[in-house]
Amino acid sequence: MSAPVPLYLPGSSVIHRVGAGPKLLVLLATGIALTIWRSPWQVALALTLVLLGYAVACLPLRVLLRQVRSLAWIALPLFAVQWIFASWQAGVGVVGSFVSLVLLAGLVTLTTRTTAMVDVVVRMAGWLRRFGVDPERVGLMLALGIRSVHVVIGLAEEVREAQYARGLRASPRAFAVPLIVRSLRHADRLGEALAARGVDD
Amino acid sequence: MPEIRVESVSHSFGDGSTRRQVLRDVSVRLAEPRIGIIGANGSGKSTFVRLLNGLVQPDSGTVTIDGRDTVRDGPEVRRRVGFCFTDPDAQIVMPTVAEDIAFGLRRRGLSRAERDERTRRALTAYGLEGHADHPAHLLSGGQKQLLALASVLVTEPDLLVLDEPTTLLDLRNAAMVRRLVDDLPQQVVLVTHHLDLLDGFDRVLVFDDGRIANDGKPTEAVAAYRELAMR
Amino acid sequence: MLKSRDLALIAIFTGIIAALGLIPAFAPFGSAVPITAQSMGIMLAGAILGSKRGALSVLLFLALVAVGLPLLSGGRGGLGVFAGPSVGYLIGFPIAAFLVGLLTERIGRPYKLTLGVMANILGGIIALNAIGIVGMALVLDVSLVKATTIAAAFIPGDLAKAVVTAFVAAGVHAAYPGLIPARAERSAAAAERIAA
Ligand SMILES: Nc1ncnc2c1ncn2[C@@H]1O[C@H](COP(=O)(O)OP(=O)(O)OP(=O)(O)O)[C@@H](O)[C@H]1O
Ligand SMILES: [Mg+2]
Numbered sequence: 001m002s003a004p005v006p007l008y009l010p011g012s013s014v015i016h017r018v019g020a021g022p023k024l025l026v027l028l029a030t031g032i033a034l035t036i037w038r039s040p041w042q043v044a045l046a047l048t049l050v051l052l053g054y055a056v057a058c059l060p061l062r063v064l065l066r067q068v069r070s071l072a073w074i075a076l077p078l079f080a081v082q083w084i085f086a087s088w089q090a091g092v093g094v095v096g097s098f099v100s101l102v103l104l105a106g107l108v109t110l111t112t113r114t115t116a117m118v119d120v121v122v123r124m125a126g127w128l129r130r131f132g133v134d135p136e137r138v139g140l141m142l143a144l145g146i147r148s149v150h151v152v153i154g155l156a157e158e159v160r161e162a163q164y165a166r167g168l169r170a171s172p173r174a175f176a177v178p179l180i181v182r183s184l185r186h187a188d189r190l191g192e193a194l195a196a197r198g199v200d201d
Numbered sequence: 202m203p204e205i206r207v208e209s210v211s212h213s214f215g216d217g218s219t220r221r222q223v224l225r226d227v228s229v230r231l232a233e234p235r236i237g238i239i240g241a242n243g244s245g246k247s248t249f250v251r252l253l254n255g256l257v258q259p260d261s262g263t264v265t266i267d268g269r270d271t272v273r274d275g276p277e278v279r280r281r282v283g284f285c286f287t288d289p290d291a292q293i294v295m296p297t298v299a300e301d302i303a304f305g306l307r308r309r310g311l312s313r314a315e316r317d318e319r320t321r322r323a324l325t326a327y328g329l330e331g332h333a334d335h336p337a338h339l340l341s342g343g344q345k346q347l348l349a350l351a352s353v354l355v356t357e358p359d360l361l362v363l364d365e366p367t368t369l370l371d372l373r374n375a376a377m378v379r380r381l382v383d384d385l386p387q388q389v390v391l392v393t394h395h396l397d398l399l400d401g402f403d404r405v406l407v408f409d410d411g412r413i414a415n416d417g418k419p420t421e422a423v424a425a426y427r428e429l430a431m432r
Numbered sequence: 433m434l435k436s437r438d439l440a441l442i443a444i445f446t447g448i449i450a451a452l453g454l455i456p457a458f459a460p461f462g463s464a465v466p467i468t469a470q471s472m473g474i475m476l477a478g479a480i481l482g483s484k485r486g487a488l489s490v491l492l493f494l495a496l497v498a499v500g501l502p503l504l505s506g507g508r509g510g511l512g513v514f515a516g517p518s519v520g521y522l523i524g525f526p527i528a529a530f531l532v533g534l535l536t537e538r539i540g541r542p543y544k545l546t547l548g549v550m551a552n553i554l555g556g557i558i559a560l561n562a563i564g565i566v567g568m569a570l571v572l573d574v575s576l577v578k579a580t581t582i583a584a585a586f587i588p589g590d591l592a593k594a595v596v597t598a599f600v601a602a603g604v605h606a607a608y609p610g611l612i613p614a615r616a617e618r619s620a621a622a623a624e625r626i627a628a
Contacts, residue, residue: 006500006501006502007500007501007502007509007510008500024511027511031515067512070508074516074517074572078572078574081574081578082573090573094572094573098515098516098517098571098572101515102512102515102516103512104515105510105511105512105513105514105515106510106511106512108510108511109500109509109510109511109512110510112500114499114500114501117498117499117500118499121495121498121499136307137434137439140294140439141439141442141443141492142492142495142496142499143294143295143296143300144294144295144439144440144443145443145446145447145492145493145495145496146296146496146501147293147294147295147296147337147338147443148443148444148446148447149446149447149450149451149496149501149503150296150336150337150338150447151290151338151444151447152444152447152448152450152451153447153450153451153454154290154338155451156451156454173596173599173600173603176452176469176472176476176600177600177603177604177607179448179451180448180476180480180600180604181603181604181607181608183444183445183447183448184441184444184480184604184608184611185608186288186290186291186444187437187440187441187443187444187445188437188440189286189288189291189292190291190292190294190440190443190444191435191436191437191438191439191440191441192256192286192291192436192437193284193286193291193292193294194294194436194439194440195256195279195435195436195437196254196256196279196284196286197279197294197304197305197352197353198276198279198280198305198308199436199439200435200436201275201276201279201280
């Protein structure tokens with residue numbers, strides 16, 4: 001069990017340098033556009049532009065191939081279904097727009113730092129202020145969440161080692177109960193530390 | 202040095218059949234620079250020190266720091282009283298070292314430049330300058346405890362409370378934390394089972410079953426604690 | 433207003449959901465229906481933290497996935513997953529956790545296994561699939577019937593998860609009481625409300 005490394009791949013391309021906000025807007029606009037325009041040539045154009053984006057960002061080919069492979073299991077049967085029950089044009093439209101959109105979303109993730117994304121989320125939370133959302137809280141929660149993922153993975157390793165040492169076979173329940181109880185105790189101490197640092201004040 | 206006043210404080214946890222009185226009518230005034238707290242497991246040490254920043258609010262009695270009530274003026278008290286716990290992992294709240302140090306500086310009305318400057322100075326002062334952007338989970342146990350201390354001290358509290366800060370550390374790291382605490386200009390209240398940490402302290406309280414059983418110089422207090430433990 | 437302890441519980445449970453996605457799938461009913469422990473994490477969030485905190489911890493988990501952490505089982509993450517066919521399920525996750533939590537709070541403490549299983553099925557399978565199937569039909573442009581047949585393949589695994597989740601929740605609530613209200617406390621609170 002190793003700590004999850006963010007999907008971001010550092011680079012210095014134009015796409016890397018564009019702000020996270022504009023990139024997310026492009027993604028949103030593309031999503032809307034592709035639900036309206038999905039004729040074969042429109043979809044082909046979208047797919048070409050997305051692939052061009054991968055080239056401009058200088059992302060390694062294997063990163064793209066890995067994404068394509070993970071899409072294939074759903075894209076191929078889906079195309080077959082559309083072709084049989086509707087037409088090949090419909091198949092290209094549905095599958096092509098879906099694949100373009102997922103790849104574009106992947107491109108945004110691969111070229112944008114996690115911290116920049118977090119900043120966008122916090123800024124968006126600012127618009128929700130009138131509904132009682134405190135953007136600073138949202139930023140704190142994202143940071144705490146990232147930190148907690150690492151903490152709990154560490155605790156999970158300890159639980160697993162303790163079970164191996166006692167020769168217990170790891171059933172999901174025998175693993176999950178001690179992991180969760182330990183994590184909750186940790187949360188108590190964390191909550192106390194947050195209060196001591198003035199989070200409730 | 203701030204003056205800590207604890208006046209006839211009693212406190213219990215739980216209710217009904219699980220109710221347990223943890224502090225029994227404790228009164229004490231503390232104004233010395235170095236104050237140690239020792240006693241058996243469960244004798245009420247952690248509960249007592251949590252009174253000092255309002256983390257525990259007493260069932261009865263009052264606690265004031267320089268005249269500020271820890272319940273009524275909780276936020277102000279917490280700004281002046283820094284707290285360092287035993288488990289460094291549970292005190293580090295931000296993903297990276299520099300972010301965690303900067304965290305305590307928010308809401309203190311400092312400019313961005315001043316926050317960055319103070320963070321940078323703290324990183325250097327605690328030997329963490331090479332780790333500024335490192336994820337906190339990659340630090341060693343000793344470095345994590347240093348980070349926890351740095352994150353508290355960067356806010357320049359008047360009083361630092363430490364609850365067994367060296368319990369999870371090896372000898373070397375414990376010695377490092379000790380040196381760091383020795384050099385602090387602030388008033389320090391230290392709970393510990395490592396009795397040698399108390400050399401040179403001004404005053405040591407011995408807790409026993411929710412009461413202060415002894416209160417004096419380190420050698421005297423440690424002798425009293427030994428006697429209690431042997432009984 | 434959420435207090436420090438609630439914030440800590442929410443964040444730590446997000447970590448638990450992520451950690452459960454990292455342990456390999458297990459197959460209690462033979463290898464035909466492998467189960468990743470992660471979707472159990474969604475039900476567990478509600479069954480252990482209750483409605484509000486459970487839903488928020490799932491929401492936080494999704495936010496971390498969106499900002500680029502590969503926390504979904506199989507190491508998936510990033511914005512792409514929200515454009516995929518399972519987007520309905522992702523949207524349904526916090527709602528499912530909320531419903532499971534709401535029903536679990538109704539059960540109260542001490543936790544009851546059979547009622548717990550029912551809560552998990554209602555919130556974590558029926559409600560979740562209703563939202564997930566609509567999403568799948570929209571993204572893949574297939575009929576609701578077709579989407580339902582695809583979803584049906586996962587139901588046996590989901591049922592197993594609902595049962596395992598209830599066992600885990602029972603174990604956790606016994607070892608760490610205080611997360612859901614005791615039945616006596618709740619009826620006392622209700623009586624007070626009526627009196628007031
Ligand atoms: N939040 C709590 N809820 C219920 N009981 C508590 C709580 N905190 C402490 N206690 C109980 O209060 C008693 C005193 O605890 P405290 O932590 O103050 O002891 P301590 O002197 O610090 O012991 P140790 O040396 O083991 O740290 C213990 O019996 C403990 O179980
Ligand atoms: Mg203690």
